[in-house]
Amino acid sequence: MKNEAEDVQAWMEYVEPYEGESISHYFGRLRREEANSVSAPTTLSEAAGIGPALSRWEKFRFNPFPSPKELEAMGKLVGLTVEQLRAMLPAQGERLVMRSMRLCGECYRESPYHRIDWQYESTEGCEKHRLRLISRCPACDEKFALPVEWVEGACKRCGMKFTSMAKRQKPY
Known part of the structure; x- marks a missing residue:
């Protein structure tokens, strides 16, 4: 059996x-x-x-x-x-931002997945693109859902694609 x-x-x-x-x-x-x-x-x-x-x-x-x-x-x-x-878990000693999920729209456009280091308190912005991470949809101000729920790669409320959010991110 x-x-x-x-x-x-x-x-x-x-x-x-x-x-x-x-x-x-x-x-x-x-x-x-x-x-x-x-x-x-x-x-x-x-x-x-x-x-x-x-x-x-x-x-x-x-x-x-x-x-x-x-x-x-x-x-x-x-x-x-x-x-x-x-490797998918927080590194030893890293504290996580728990109040919201964060992302870099430009990174997501290049490779559509959530990076663990976006959740680190020590990560203020994307070093590669020199953009601040965002935690809310720039169109409707909705907090991002948990990455496990990122089926469409878009805001659950208004549907704005994560890939188009980079143009609304502030420089880092």
Whole structure:
């Protein structure tokens, strides 16, 4: 008889993480992958045997911080190494901005995914594009949703594309 982890693995298509991608964005993208039929974080968490941990991680709640055992169990389930998963988490000693999600519209235009370092309190702006990070839609002032929910890459309220927001960002 197959166990739950084997059942979930049979439904899963491997998804390569992007460099610097946040764990929230990655798992949203993984679950939306056309070949994957797992829509809830609890299904993955339970199949990995780590309780509700993934739901917390997708909301950037890392208290307690993911243990090596949890990362190993989740990595085995989705085909990633502990190091790949750890790269999607905040670096040691980095505090996160929790009141809102942040992004650089120009980075998102070049590669449409959420970077974990955008959430660091120590990150004031995008070093590459010399733009301040934004946390609200410049058109309607709506806070950005969690990256796990970034299906269209646009504001959930007015639909303004993240890719067009760079022209509204202030210089850094």
